[in-house]
Amino acid sequence: MKHKASAQWKGTLKEGKGTLSTHSGALADRPYSFRSRFEGEPGTTPEEIIGAAHAGCFSMALSMALGLAGYTPESISTVATITMEPKGEGFSITASHLDLTATIPDIDRETFLKLAEKAKGSCPVSKLMNAQITLDARLEPAITL
Structure with missing residues (x-):
């Protein structure tokens, strides 16, 4: 499997601007710039997109681990927080923190945490x-009617 995304950039680092796109069209010419990346100006960032990819990949990996263990999740919600810090002459992504909230009928907390940790390590993203990956996991009670 191969998936494509592209970036276009014009200008210098600080004054320039660019766009990010994906082959699927999920992103189509989404603007990004030095200011959106480092100064809070509206626009996306590569790190934000990595965070979305990590949250989505982890959620799918957890769904797979749950299914293999005989559980069917009602919902899995994951927020990934990417940390980028100065390193040497540039920057490095040093951490991704996953904040998970899930509703899974008939699962105990210990099994839930074990499967969430397994998914954290098995997710392709x-x-x-090459960063520290941490996880906070919250199990919500399932609603039975």
Whole structure:
């Protein structure tokens, strides 16, 4: 499997601007710039997109781990917070923190945490990252009618 994304950039680092796009069209010419990346100006950032990829990948990996263990999740919600820090002459992504909230009928907390940790390590985006990956996991009660 191969998936494509592209970036276009014009100008200098601080005054220039660019766009990010994906082959699927999920991102189509989304603007990004030095100011959106480092100064809070509206626009996306590569780190934000990595965060979305990590949250999505982890959620799918957890769904798979749950299914293999005989559980069907009602919902899995993950927020990834990417940390980028100065390193040497540039910057490095040093951490990704996953904040998970899930509703899974008939699962105990210990099993839930074990499967969430397994998913954290088996997700392909986690494997790609050379950063510390942490996880907070919250199990919400399932509603039975």
